[in-house]
Structure formats: structure tokens, C-alpha cells
Amino acid sequence: MISIKNLHAEVEGNKILKGLNLEVKAGEVHAIMGPNGSGKSTLASVLAGNEAYEVTEGTVDFDGADLLDLDVDERAKEGMFLAFQYPVEIPGVSNINFLKAALNEKRAHQGLEPIKAKDFLALVQEKSELVELAGKLKNRSVNEGFSGGEKKRNEIFQMAMLDPKFAILDETDSGLDIDALKVVSHGVNSMRSTERAFLVITHYQRLLDYIVPDFVHVLYNGKIIKTGPKELALELEEKGYDWLIEETV
């Protein structure tokens, strides 16, 4: 699905990623954990194509395409999705109209006709139920006036609508109460399939009780310093990161 090799990236002259390697296959769920400032969100931004970050070295192969050569929207059209850590409020842009535009651009890219209004509404109905997103939120401006939990549910709703093959969840659990966390996790779990892969970036082990990963990676100082099974997350929760960092040094 995605193969990241020796990835180096910087923002405003600060080197953040320093030779990151990661291989994610279809059907897998990978969790990335690590202390603050280790480069977790930078990795998400770089993969999605945020221009504030500059890739200085390395390659990313996305199902045969040179990901780093694609514009932000092309990555999405090829099946990448980023659930934002801080979803952006966009007054005046309707949540639903924007999703319809996004969906139709993706369909055009795949050589499909625009979705029929009736089918679109049915899809909206089905996917919003999945994350228990109230009707009034769907029709409002993108994220405007949404609570923190509503914003995150809206991210998962958009993911479900766009049906990506590779989804990155950037600290989707941060700040969520337990009910919202369950709803969001349910949304994600219902989308797990052999054709889809997830990269779950999180600060807290708790999320991984709900979205159970196949692999846990520890990111530190711009590199992955340890990879293990899901139990690694529990070990990190208990012992912190210091023992790993010492081991590496």
C-alpha cells in the first residue's frame, strides 16, 4: 500500500523527520506513538502534502505512484485521507456541498459519472449514522461552531463518505470524551477491510483499546526507533518512552 523510505522533512528550517522508514500493507492498522515533538504530526502532514513542510530526502511509494510528486488533491483522489488533528473551520462552505464536490472530483478522476443526488443523500444518511453526526451538523458550514467531539466525528464521517484506501488519523482521539471516542472508533473499525490500511497517530494508548492495531511503532527524534505488536502500546503506557530512548542512544 505505502512504502516510506528514508524520509527527511523540515519546516521553517527545522529538521523534523530524519530518515523515517515505514511499510504499510493493505488490510493493516499501524499505530504511531511517541513523545511530543517526535514528528508524528509532521509525518501526517507530509504524507497528505501540506506545503508548509519541505521534504528534503527520501521516497514514498503509494500503490505504485510517487506520492511526493502528487499535489494534495491528487493524493486524495488516489485514495489517501487525513483526519486532521485540528479540523479547520470554513465559514460559508457547506459541509455537504463541499463533500459532494470532493466525491465527484474523485469519481471524475476514476472515470465515473457524478453521483446521483438520491444516491448521495442515501450515502450521507448511512455514513452520518455511523458516527452519529446530527443532521444539523451536516448542513452547516464546515466545522463552524462544532464542538471538539463533533469536529472529530465529522472527520470520520468525511472519511466514510470518501472511502479512501489509506487513512491517516492524526490524534483523532485527543480531547475526546469516552463516548465520542467509542463512536469514532466504531466508525473506523467498521471501515477496516482487507483492501484498506490505517495509520493511527496517537499520544494515548487508550485509543488502541478500541482501534486495535497490528503494529505499534515508536517515533522519536524523526525516526522509528521501535516496532512491536499491540502489546508494545501497553508497555509504553506503563513505562513511558525513556527506557526505549536510552536503549536507542
Add this chain to the structure above:
Amino acid sequence: MSVAILVEKKEKFLQALEANFGAPDLLSVTEGLDFPTRRAEKWKYTRVNAISKEAWQMGAGVLDNLDSYNPFPELDAVSIYLVNGQVAYLSEELPEGLTIESEHDQEGALIRKNIFTALNYALNPISLKISAAKNQIIVKPVHIIFVNSGELTSAQTRVRLVAEQSSFLHVMESFVSADSAKKWVSHVNESDVQANAKLTISKWQALGEKGYMMTHEFSQQEVDSTYTSNVVTKNGTWTRNDSWSDLNGKNGECNLNGIYQPTGKEHVDNTTTVDHKVAHCESNELYKGVIYDASTGVFNGKVFVRPDAQLTNAFQQNSNIVMTENGTMNSKPELEIYADDVKCSHGSTTGQFDDIALFYLMARGIARENAKLMLVNAFFQEVLDEMKVKEYEESLIVH
């Protein structure tokens, strides 16, 4: 420039107009009035040199295929066409209560005079007067299409509007060019909004390349009346819109809305004055612009709240997005308040394009240009909601 050169320049300008328009002694008409310079507060960011240096002439009053110049052919309206300032077509059947007539009038009606409004009267003594009779709701808008053509032509036009007591009238004015010759359009509106009447003027400015457009809007409002002015500057090399709104009767409401989106080296200036003279009135101003390329936008907004105008609500907002490093926006909202029990606010924001919002939309698969369009549409939507002119929305919001 020395005084002598200024005088010489004005004389040369007027002599050409006198000869080309067959106008009377313009020197005496404009006595004591000079071209504004950038030393004048309201002209700090806008130069008139491109107009004052030319020898303007009158254009021909006929043109074939008038319909083809209508920017809103689907609009169900009472249509009037003016070609180079002269009436070329007028709907014959008018709704009950609506009167449209040509009127010889005197500049005495003009309360605030400057060199351009004085010339407007002198060069064209005939106003188009549109009136809605007492208690008449004129459902169809009146749509005046001003078509302009010919090198160095100038149309000096004037539309006077009277909304009699408890009437409703919507007049749309569309300014278009038939060619890309340099032209100067100077247009005056004088509106008399009587008790409990509602009058809306909606302007569509699309003179395009080498179009120089100047408007003066004067409104007088009586008790319980509503006056709304909508201006969309679609394109045009140089545009200056001056409006003066007097709230003379209690419970009056004055709404001024503007949208501009200059590209290339275009220049758009909206200068407004709202004068709250009496108590219990409300004014709302909302102007939004997107400044592309190396273009320039100007907003000068002044609200006076006179000593008698207690319990005034006055709101003024100007928001801008400057898309490039070469674009310029000059925004100056001002309140001058002499009453003590009032609610007034003014605000001005000018910023770059929101790159984070752009990234968010693109990350969902929306191509860059479409995402930008979506954000610009969203930015203008608030003003379009105020204007409530479906045709403007359809023309500006491209999906």
C-alpha cells in the same frame, strides 16, 4: 503641480467637453470646483488623472442587437436600454404605479456638488426619473442597461428615483461595454425614499478593459423608510463609487452592500458617507473584496451620528482578501459620533488567502483552483445574502 498648471489643465479638459458635447460655459458651471487631489481625505488613494487628461466626446446613441448586451437576459424585468447615455429602448408596458419619464432638471436638486456631479448636470440636462406611486408594490425590478461604446466616449447619466409613501421599488443598473475602447461613464443617482417606502438600487459594473466608471449615489430617507444600495464591481479598469446617504426621518434603515474583485491592474474605490441626522435609525454597511494580481482596492467609509441621533444603530464592515504580494487594499472605516446613547461598530480586516483552509479542502480531493473558488464564494456569500439579487449570485458564484 502648481495652481497655474492645474487651472490650465482644467480649462483644457472643459474646452474639449464644451466643443464635443455642445455644452454651455462649463467654466462658470464648475466655478470654485477643482479636480480632487490626493491631499483630499476621500481621494487619498484614487487618482483622477486618467480621466482629467483626456478630451472626451459624446458617443452615438444607437447600437444593433441591444439585447445581446444584457448581462441578465433571463431576468423578468421592466427593461430600459441606454446607449452612450441616451435612451435607446424602453419597455412600453409598465406595471401599475410605476412611472418612467425623462425630465429636464436643474442641479439645484444636488445637495453635495463636486466637479464631476456639476459636469454631469451640465453635459446632460435630462434625467431619467423613475417613480413608484403611493402604496404601490412594484414587484418586477426595473432593469436599466447602460451600454457604452466608442473610443474616448463619455456617458453622463443620471437616474432619479422616487419611492412614494409605502411603496416598494427595486431598480437594477447594469453598466457594460460593447468594445474595449477607453471610455468614461459618470453616473448619478438621486433617491427620494418617502415615509415607509422601500427602495433598492443594485448596480452591476462590468465596463471591462479601459472602462473608467464613476458613480455618485445620493439618498434622502424619510421616516420608517428603507434604502438599500448594492454594488458589484465585476470588472473595469478604474471604478469609483461615492455614496451619500442621509437618514432624515426616524426609524429609517440604510443598507449598503458591496462586492469587488479587481484583477490585473484594476482599481476599485468605494467611498461611503452615512449621515444619521435623527434618532432611532439603523445603518448597515458590508463591503467585501478579493484583490487579485496587482490590483488595488479602496474603502473609505464614514458614518456621522449627529447630536439628535440618539439610539442609532450603525454597523460598518469591510473585509478583504489580498491574493498576491502585488495587490493593495486601503481600508479606512470611520465613525464620527456626537450622540451618547448609540450602538455603533466598525471593522476592517485585510488578510492573505487562508492556506490552511485551502489545504483542508484539497486534502479531501478538491483541485486547487476549485478549492480557491469555493473559498472566494464562501467569502462573498455573506454579502450576496444581504443583497438578495439572485442574478448576482448566479453570476458571481461559479460552481
